[in-house]
Amino acid sequence: MSSPSSALRSTALRSNRLASLSRLRTPSCRLLHVKAPVTGLITRQTTPRSSHIAASYPLSLQQWRSYADSITIKVPPMAESISEGTLKQWLKEVGDQVEQDEEIATIETDKIDVAVNAPHAGILKELLVEADTTVTVGQDLAKLEPGEVAPKPAKEEAKKEEPTTASPPSPKAEESKPAAKAPEPKVEQKPKKAEKPAPPSTPSAPAADGIGNRGEQRVKMNRMRLRTAERLKQSQNTAASLTTFNEVDMSAVMEMRSLYKNAVLEKTGVKLGFVSFFAKACILAMKDVPVINASIEGPNGGDTIVYRDYVDVSIAVATEKGLVTPVIRNAETLDLVGIDKSISELGEKARSGKITLEDLAGGTFTISNGGVFGSLMGTPIINLPQSAVLGLHATKQRPVVVNGKIEIRPMMYLALTYDHRLLDGREAVTFLVKVKEYIEDPRRMLLP
Incomplete structure (x- = not known):
């Protein structure tokens, strides 16, 4: 005890x-x-x-840290209308050191690619989701061990050893080379002997079928292409689409551009293009036909017409992943140079993958320029909830009658697709004729 x-x-x-x-x-x-x-x-x-x-x-x-100190990296919020996406690729692997705000993964959405950035500096400990997997906002993606880790000295030792291995060989080593090369001629003789027997019997079997090499490759559509297909089909099923055509003489606007493009470039750094002329012409024509800039809203296909006193022009831009339509906001307040500058900036952002959801939101009227690809004529599809879209095409030299004489002029076909639920043929044709008049006499666009 x-x-x-x-x-x-x-x-x-x-x-x-x-x-x-x-x-x-x-x-x-x-x-x-x-x-x-x-x-x-x-x-x-x-x-x-x-x-x-x-x-x-x-x-x-x-x-040294325990796993309890790790931070969970989640899917970032993307937009009010986007709740999920596809984890396209991991830019970092397990064990990689990352800096704060460094991009570690890319999420593909219906409209843009969203970057996943590291909230802190540290080392990736675990990837919780594989690539090409659908993820939702707030879902866990990876585990990150915060803190900075000193570089391993093993790499420095390997770098120090590199110059020694790359140093010229000693004379003794050179003397030993002929002995090491002795078996090489034997290796060269073997392929020569193998060339003699001709084995044409194996390829003769598929040749007898008469089909040849006919391969197929199945690739899953990305989210942008799926969303584009869905919206285009929705437009065809919802709007009563009708297209009216006209042709425009590009002589005057081409002459005006050639006269002032160098001066504009030197003064503003903007390379004057043709789309800005058409955008300005459409904005001015909308003053006479405001219903072009309106839209239908409401339940059961819509029961309300919304008229706007502003014009947000959507410009169709082709990218590697699909078609996007960034928006020039309040385009009615811009001159030709301002419109062209906005078109260039938005186009560059779209093609470089830096376009944002704010750049794509909204839009009251769309311009699509298929002429850059050589299209002679086409019928564009309405970008809902908008009510009209103008299609531009290639400029071709054609014979036309001018003052009773046949002349060769640079001509372009214009195509206006409109929603017949809201616009009648009179409004659509009147609008397109107004655009034609502004382009054939661009000085009118400078008048108040």
Whole structure:
């Protein structure tokens, strides 16, 4: 039976041990909980089995962290109308060190690609989602161990060894080369012998079928292409689409552009194009036919007409992933140079993949220029909820009658597709004729 003094001594020792530190021992490591606020730090016992690990990976105590310190990287919020996307690719792998705000993955949505950035600097510990997987906003994507890690000295040693391996060989090594090259002629003789037997019997079997090499490749449509197909089909099923055509003489606008393009380029840095002339002509023509800029809204296909006193022109831009329509907002307040500058900036952002959802939202009227690809004539599809779209085409030299004489003029076909639920033929044709008049006499666009 123990005495009271021994019981007090054991109690004091136990309390001192718990107050100072507690040790959980395993054959390979021990977890320390000290008074300092160091959480999840691991130390290693230097044993004969683990001594080589310490030599190749000498990290200090502060550089070791437990998995409990990891941060979960989630799918970032994208937009009010977008709740999911496809994880297109991982730009980093497990074990890679990343900087704060560095892009580690790309999520493909219906309209744009969204970057997933690291919230802190650290090392990727685990990837929770594979590529080409559908993800939702807020879903866990990866585990990140925060903190900076010093570079491994093993890489520096390898770099130091490179110049020694690349040094010229010693004379002794050169003397030994002929002996090493002795078996090489034998290797050269083997392919020569293999060339003699001709094995045409194997390819003769498929040749007898008369089919040849006919391969197929099945590629899943990306989200942008799927969304584009869905919206185009929705437009055909919803709007009562009708297209009216006209042709325009491009002589006057081509002459005006050639006269002022160098001066505009030197003064503003903008390369004057033809689409800006058509955009300005459409904006001015809408003053006479405002219903072109209106739209139908409401339940069951719409029961309300919305008229606008502003014009947001959507410009169709072809990219590698599909067609996008960035918007020039308040285009009615811009002159030709301002419109052209906006077209150039939005087109560059779209083609470089830097377009944002704000650049694509809205739009009251669309211009599509198929002429850059050589299209002679086409019927564009309405970009709902808009009510009309203007299609531009290639300019061709054609014989036309001018003042009773046949002349060769640069001519372009214009195509206006409109929603017949809202616009009648009179409004559509009147609008297109107004556009034609502005293009054939561009000086009118400068009048107040």
